Amino acid sequence: MIGRVVTFGEIMLRLSPPGHRRFVQAESFDAQLGGAEANVAVMAAALGNDALFVSKVPDTEIGQMAINRLRGVGVRTDHIRRGGERLGIYFVEMGASQRPSRVIYDRAHSSISGVVPGEFDWNGILDGAKWLHVTGITPALGDGPAAVTIEAVKAAKARGVKTSVDLNFRKKLWSPQKARAVMSEIAARADVIMANEEDAEQVFGIRAADSEVVNGKLSEAGYREVAQKLRDRFGAGLIAITLRESLSASDNNWSALCFDGASFHRSRVYPIHIVDRLGGGDAFSGALIHALLEGKPLDQATEFAVAASCLKHSLFGDFNLVTRDEVEALASGPASGRIQR
Numbered sequence: 315m316i317g318r319v320v321t322f323g324e325i326m327l328r329l330s331p332p333g334h335r336r337f338v339q340a341e342s343f344d345a346q347l348g349g350a351e352a353n354v355a356v357m358a359a360a361l362g363n364d365a366l367f368v369s370k371v372p373d374t375e376i377g378q379m380a381i382n383r384l385r386g387v388g389v390r391t392d393h394i395r396r397g398g399e400r401l402g403i404y405f406v407e408m409g410a411s412q413r414p415s416r417v418i419y420d421r422a423h424s425s426i427s428g429v430v431p432g433e434f435d436w437n438g439i440l441d442g443a444k445w446l447h448v449t450g451i452t453p454a455l456g457d458g459p460a461a462v463t464i465e466a467v468k469a470a471k472a473r474g475v476k477t478s479v480d481l482n483f484r485k486k487l488w489s490p491q492k493a494r495a496v497m498s499e500i501a502a503r504a505d506v507i508m509a510n511e512e513d514a515e516q517v518f519g520i521r522a523a524d525s526e527v528v529n530g531k532l533s534e535a536g537y538r539e540v541a542q543k544l545r546d547r548f549g550a551g552l553i554a555i556t557l558r559e560s561l562s563a564s565d566n567n568w569s570a571l572c573f574d575g576a577s578f579h580r581s582r583v584y585p586i587h588i589v590d591r592l593g594g595g596d597a598f599s600g601a602l603i604h605a606l607l608e609g610k611p612l613d614q615a616t617e618f619a620v621a622a623s624c625l626k627h628s629l630f631g632d633f634n635l636v637t638r639d640e641v642e643a644l645a646s647g648p649a650s651g652r653i654q655r
Contacts, residue, residue: 317444317607318364323351323452324426326402334410348632350449353593356633357600359388370395370425398425409563427455436469446470449480454487467503478506481513506552541573572616579613581620586627597634598623621645
């Protein structure tokens with residue numbers, strides 16, 4: 315095991331009409347599990363880390379199903395609390411061509427939305443941990459989850475545990491003003507700040523010049539400036555930004571940019587034909603954490619994380635069930651997808 319990685323957040327039941335059917339066409343749903351922080355834990359475990367997911371799920375068979383699924387992919391569930399009303403659900407309609415994917419949340423009164431400070435023993439949870447990862451999704455679920463996320467980050471900082479935060483702004487969950495207030499407090503304690511091409515603008519008002527995200531036009535120079543401004547404002551050791559150039563719902567160009575205060579690295583750009591894009595950013599986060607714990611230099615860590623997240627786009631479901639060897643092969647070799655015999 316390379317190191318213990320702890321993530322805190324919500325795991326949800328994901329329901330999708332088969333194939334590319336619309337919600338109104340659905341006669342059945344494919345049932346998966348997902349959630350940003352759980353996805354990161356799964357990625358970290360798949361790459362050989364001791365991954366520990368902290369959450370709260372209902373004390374029902376549905377809650378047990380979520381725990382069993384995480385255990386089945388190598389994630390430790392020792393500190394998942396039981397209680398509350400229900401497991402959150404989100405419905406996903408897979409887009410294609412010029413029709414975008416759609417997500418409908420049904421997560422009100424989920425078990426984790428009722429957590430309060432003091433409910434988790436963070437000193438015990440973080441004992442022996444090398445890394446804590448949180449996102450901007452769980453704090454958006456209410457004042458309790460926001461306070462517990464801040465509590466976790468403070469405990470990690472006090473113990474010298476490296477901490478990362480993915481801004482992960484979700485406009486359906488909270489306003490930019492509320493997000494800025496809460497995420498500023500979390501980002502100020504983070505060693506690594508992660509974001510996608512829109513998050514910095516939506517949360518902190520830091521816009522990339524010469525970029526039009528909706529039209530898939532992204533300026534590397536503009537995002538270098540965004541990374542510099544984030545680092546200047548919060549003092550994080552590393553800023554990582556995933557860059558998605560959307561040609562359509564089916565085809566994207568995928569890359570990332572990382573800045574450590576001394577140098578920038580822009581990864582290779584992968585043209586991807588999408589099977590399922592959900593969890594792509596989380597796969598990047600989990601793989602980047604792994605690479606940094608392994609001691610990879612910035613350029614190699616960035617390429618490794620982008621390769622892992624590129625592969626995620628080829629898999630249905632939130633979890634990136636790929637191997638370290640597959641990621642290394644893509645990061646350092648051809649991207650043709652030629653059959654392996």
